[in-house]
């Protein structure tokens with residue numbers, strides 16, 4: 001199969017959820033992950049999403065689960081980018097080159113509760129989604145890649161997510177929620193299984209979901 005990426009979709013590349021079977025404890029999220037999730041660039045307020053190869057915009061639409069979506073047709077394969085912050089300015093039929101900005105990373109979805117900001121990306125060959133990770137690895141030096149989150153990054157995500165939830169409900173905060181907040185302030189990693197280690201975005205989001213109940 002002749003699949004070649006020439007740009008990373010997000011720089012730096014930080015894979016927060018891999019392709020394959022999974023259970024992230026979020027209602028509405030898939031149990032077989034047909035793509036990979038990439039985290040945001042913590043050094044910037046917005047994270048841009050880039051076309052991985054030359055192509056034509058095949059679709060640009062809203063879906064209640066996927067949020068804002070862009071699909072690029074590269075000829076013998078397609079790439080899909082979802083949960084964009086807002087609708088891409090590139091409309092169906094527009095030509096794109098590798099490395100071109102196609103939108104901003106967001107958390108758009110209507111059905112997945114408690115989802116954190118990330119890019120869900122799929123590689124589609126024919127009508128099947130295959131794992132895009134090997135094609136991303138083809139074009140990055142190993143040292144550029146960050147798989148999981150550092151404790152500092154985790155702390156920031158937890159704080160952002162809790163703030164977002166609090167702003168969303170406005171009023172009462174459950175005791176367990178306060179505990180999670182305090183723990184997050186001190187430890188960053190509130191998952192509990194690896195107190196001094198790294199944690200993933202999914203673990204953070206699951207933890208926040210639990211603390212909301």
Ligand SMILES: [Zn+2]
Nearest residue numbers: 035036037120
């Ligand atoms: Zn995903």
